[in-house]
């Protein structure tokens with residue numbers, strides 16, 4: 048696991064560089080997209096590069112991590128709409144190239160199975176962007192999630208609903224109780240994981256993710272078992288890291304030819 052500590056703007060550039068290198072060398076790459084505030088600067092950077100330097104996603108596909116269950120199709124916080132607004136509509140993905148779990152399906156387990164099959168049919172995800180919840184969740188794999196889980200329905204914790212109430216006019220009662228989420232094993236099947244975390248509120252989760260024991264209590268810790276995982280954090284999110292000095296030193300002496 049590589050941990051990089053840098054200001055948020057630099058983290059976004061690093062993540063965008065990894066995505067750009069991938070898409071330029073493999074135009075039909077499969078990306079994994081995350082919602083939440085953490086990846087927004089990365090999406091801004093990708094949109095800028097699309098406009099200014101011709102970075103194209105025309106041959107690429109993308110899969111979203113998760114979706115609320117039951118939010119009406121036009122609801123602005125429905126993750127499909129969020130991803131459309133934050134990235135898909137700002138670059139040149141082909142129609143239908145960005146997919147997400149269907150939180151409005153009549154048969155939710157069947158929708159989850161179909162989503163797993165669609166990811167597999169696409170050849171799996173090349174690069175998965177991730178954020179992390181304050182309780183250590185990735186996608187919506189809340190504490191207690193099976194480390195071997197696949198896409199399924201989950202119940203959101205009170206903590207996550209409180210954290211996400213800011214997107215629902217600060218009214219927790221408007222935050223859905225259920226979601227569909229890629230499982231931890233689904234996420235682990237992606238070939239490169241790139242997690243972004245900023246701010247003091249993420250410091251404990253980032254410490255557990257990188258330095259804690261692998262445990263369902265902190266679901267993101269499963270990433271320690273991934274052969275190619277990158278954790279991009281600012282100073283505040285890194286404030287509890289025991290090995291911060293080593294991570295900084297490693298990044299400073301990183302060879303120029305070596306990307307993330």
Ligand SMILES: N[C@@H]1[C@@H](O)[C@H](O)[C@@H](COP(=O)(O)O)O[C@@H]1O
Nearest residue numbers: 082083084085178179180186187
């Ligand atoms: N389902 C999403 C996650 O994919 C996201 O990583 C996390 C952190 O969000 P943020 O980046 O806004 O802190 O919470 C949400 O609940």
